[in-house]
Amino acid sequence: MxxxxxxxxxxxxxxxxxxxxxxxxxxxxxxxxxxxxxxxxxxxxxxxxxxxxxxxxxxxxxxxxxxxxxxxxxxxxxxxxxxxxxxxxxxxxxxxxxxxxxxxxxxxxxxxxxxxxxxxxxxxxxxxxxxxxxxxxxxxxxxxxxxxxxxxxxxxxxxxxxxxxxxxxxxxxxxxxxxxxxxxxxxxxxxxxxxxxxxxxxxxxxxxxxxxxxxxxxxxxxxxxxxxxxxxxxxxxxxxxxxxxxGGKSPNIILDDEAFAKGVAGGVRNVMTNSGQSCNAPTRMLVPSKRMGEAIEVAKEAASQITVGDPNGNSMLGPVVSETQWNKIQGLIQKGIDEGATLVVGGPGRPEGLEKGYYVKPTVFANVTNDMTIAKEEIFGPVLSILGYETLDEAIKVGNDTEYGLAAYVNAADIAKAREVASKLRAGQVSINGGGGDLMAPFGxxxxxxxxxxxxxxxxxxxxxxxxxxxxxxxxxxx
Known part of the structure; x- marks a missing residue:
C-alpha cells in the first residue's frame, strides 16, 4: 500500500x-x-x-x-x-x-x-x-x-x-x-x-x-x-x-489495393493498444464499401487474437483505468448496438472468465455511419468503428467530418497515393503505413x-x- x-x-x-x-x-x-x-x-x-x-x-x-x-x-x-x-x-x-x-x-x-x-x-x-x-x-x-x-x-x-x-x-x-x-x-x-x-x-x-x-x-x-x-x-x-x-476521433483510411488486409489488421491492433486509452487511436476505420465484408472478417480475426487479463501476466490488454471509464465505455458500446451498427466482435460486459477488474472486451463495429454516436464521441476504450466509402474523396470528407483533428492514418500500397490522401486530412499528425515513433515530430x-x-x-x-x-x-x- x-x-x-x-x-x-x-x-x-x-x-x-x-x-x-x-x-x-x-x-x-x-x-x-x-x-x-x-x-x-x-x-x-x-x-x-x-x-x-x-x-x-x-x-x-x-x-x-x-x-x-x-x-x-x-x-x-x-x-x-x-x-x-x-x-x-x-x-x-x-x-x-x-x-x-x-x-x-x-x-x-x-x-x-x-x-x-x-x-x-x-x-x-x-x-x-x-x-x-x-x-x-x-x-x-x-x-x-x-x-x-x-x-x-x-x-x-x-x-x-x-x-x-x-x-x-x-x-x-x-x-x-x-x-x-x-x-x-x-x-x-x-x-x-x-x-x-x-x-x-x-x-x-x-x-x-x-x-x-x-x-x-x-x-x-x-x-x-x-x-x-x-x-x-x-x-x-x-x-x-x-x-x-x-481529444481525438482519428480516421484511418484503408485504400482499395493489395495492402488492404494488412491495413485492416494493423488498424485493429493499433486501436486496442493501451486498452484503447490513447487520444490519437485510429478509432474510425474507413474501407471501400464493396470490401466491407472482407474488412469484417479480417478485423474479427485480428481482434480474436488479442488477449485480455491480468496486466502482470502475458495478456496484451489490461483493464481500463477506472469504474467511471468502464461504465462510460459500456454505455457507448450499447449505444452502438442500439443505433444499428453491426457488432462484429466483443460487446457489453467483461470478457469471459474475468469477474473482477475494469476489463473491456475488444470490440469492433462495422457498417457504422458517421452520424452514429460511436463515430462521433471519443470512447477511450478498445472499440473500433468501421465505416464504408464509395470514393476516396468521400473517405477524405468523412475523415475530416469531426470536431477533432489530433491524428489521422492512411494505409496504401501506393506511397504516392497515400501521401496525396494524407495531405488532405485536417489533423496535426498523419501516419502513413504505420509510420510513427518519431520523438522529434510535433504532436498536437x-x-x-x-x-x-x-x-x-x-x-x-x-x-x-x-x-x-x-x-x-x-x-x-x-x-
Whole structure:
C-alpha cells in the first residue's frame, strides 16, 4: 500500500496546508492500492510562489547548466525504470510488457531528446539592426492525464527545463504514483529548489487554482476537450498562454489495393493498444464499401487474437483505468448496438472468465455511419468503428467530418497515393503505413483537439516568449 501524503515544493517534501486524502484504486483488482494527499488553492499558491522565486535565477542559467541538469535527470530516471514500470501497471492497468516497452521508455526519450535539441537550439537571431531573442515564458502550470502518464509529464517538463522555465505539476489523481516518483527523480537529480514542484489533487481543488493563478504565465493541459475548455476559461482572466492537447476521433483510411488486409489488421491492433486509452487511436476505420465484408472478417480475426487479463501476466490488454471509464465505455458500446451498427466482435460486459477488474472486451463495429454516436464521441476504450466509402474523396470528407483533428492514418500500397490522401486530412499528425515513433515530430491537434505542439524542437517554442530588440546593432552596422 503506497502512501504519498506530502507535496514537493521548493526542493522539499512538505505537508499539505490541510490534510485531505484520496484512495487510489488498482483497476485490475478494484482494490485500494494507495493513498495520496489532495491539495488546495493554498498549496498551489505555495508552489507557484516557490516557482516564481526560482525563476529569477533559473531563467538566467546557461545552456550548459541546463544541459547538465537534464542529463542528471535522465541518469536518475534510468535508475528508477523498474519502479516506474511497476507503478504504471498498478495505477492504470497497463500490461507490464507495455509499461516496460513503451510507457516508461517514452518518458526517458523526451528527456534525452530535449537535451539533444538544447545543445544547438538558437535562442537569438541577428536580423541586421534588430536582435530577436527567445526567452523563457516564466512559471508554468502542468495538468497531466492518466493514460500515458510519463509521456505527458516528460514531454512538458523536459522542454520547460531546457528553456529556463520553472513549473508546478499536478499529475492525474487517478494515476498519481508515477508523478510522485518523477518528483523523487527530480530531487535526486539535484534540480534547483523551486524549479520543479508537485502538488497532488483533483481538477476543482488544484487544477482550477493552477490554471487561474495570476503568477502562472502558462498552463499546459492534456486531457478531455470538455476539461480543456474549462482550463481555458479559468486562464482567460489573466491572459496567460494556454497550451492544450485534447481529444481525438482519428480516421484511418484503408485504400482499395493489395495492402488492404494488412491495413485492416494493423488498424485493429493499433486501436486496442493501451486498452484503447490513447487520444490519437485510429478509432474510425474507413474501407471501400464493396470490401466491407472482407474488412469484417479480417478485423474479427485480428481482434480474436488479442488477449485480455491480468496486466502482470502475458495478456496484451489490461483493464481500463477506472469504474467511471468502464461504465462510460459500456454505455457507448450499447449505444452502438442500439443505433444499428453491426457488432462484429466483443460487446457489453467483461470478457469471459474475468469477474473482477475494469476489463473491456475488444470490440469492433462495422457498417457504422458517421452520424452514429460511436463515430462521433471519443470512447477511450478498445472499440473500433468501421465505416464504408464509395470514393476516396468521400473517405477524405468523412475523415475530416469531426470536431477533432489530433491524428489521422492512411494505409496504401501506393506511397504516392497515400501521401496525396494524407495531405488532405485536417489533423496535426498523419501516419502513413504505420509510420510513427518519431520523438522529434510535433504532436498536437487541429480544431477541438487543442492548440500548440509538443515533442521535439516545436515544444521548445511553446515555452518561449519572443523579444525584438531594435537598434541592437551599432549604428554603422545598421547602415
Amino acid at each position: 503506497r502512501e504519498y501524503l506530502k507535496f514537493y515544493i521548493d526542493g522539499q517534501w512538505v505537508d499539505p496546508v490541510e490534510l485531505k486524502t484520496l484512495d487510489v484504486v488498482n483497476p485490475a483488482t478494484e482494490e485500494v492500492c494507495g493513498k495520496i494527499a489532495i491539495g488546495s488553492a493554498a498549496d498551489v499558491d505555495k508552489a507557484v510562489k516557490a516557482a516564481r522565486k526560482a525563476f529569477e535565477t533559473w531563467s538566467q542559467t546557461s545552456r550548459e547548466e541546463r544541459l547538465d541538469v537534464l542529463n542528471r535527470i535522465v541518469a536518475e530516471y534510468q535508475k528508477r525504470f523498474g519502479d516506474l514500470a511497476t507503478a504504471v501497471t498498478e495505477e492504470m492497468g497497463a500490461p507490464a510488457s507495455l509499461a516496460q516497452r513503451a510507457q516508461v521508455p517514452i518518458g526517458m526519450g523526451h528527456l534525452a531528446t530535449a537535451a539533444a535539441i538544447l545543445k544547438d537550439f538558437k535562442f537569438e537571431e541577428d536580423r541586421g539592426a534588430t536582435m530577436i531573442v527567445k526567452e523563457p515564458i516564466g512559471v508554468c502550470g502542468f495538468i497531466t492525464p492518466w493514460n500515458w502518464p510519463l509521456n505527458q509529464i516528460a514531454c512538458k517538463v523536459a522542454p520547460a527545463i531546457a528553456t529556463g522555465c520553472t513549473m508546478v505539476l499536478k499529475p492525474s489523481e487517478v494515476a498519481p504514483f508515477t508523478g510522485h516518483i518523477f518528483a523523487e527523480i527530480m530531487h535526486a537529480a539535484g534540480v534547483p529548489a523551486g524549479v520543479f514542484n508537485l502538488v497532488h489533487g483533483d481538477g476543482p481543488g488544484v487544477g482550477v487554482a493552477l490554471s487561474s493563478h495570476p503568477e502562472v504565465d502558462m498552463v499546459s493541459f492534456t486531457g478531455s476537450t470538455r476539461a480543456g475548455i474549462e482550463v481555458a476559461k479559468n486562464a482567460a482572466p489573466t491572459v496567460k498562454r494556454v497550451h492544450q492537447e485534447l 491537434g487541429y480544431k477541438m483537439s487543442g492548440n500548440g505542439r509538443e515533442w521535439g524542437d516545436y515544444a521548445f517554442h511553446e515555452f518561449l516568449e519572443t523579444k525584438a530588440m531594435l537598434g541592437y546593432a551599432p549604428k554603422q552596422a545598421a547602415e
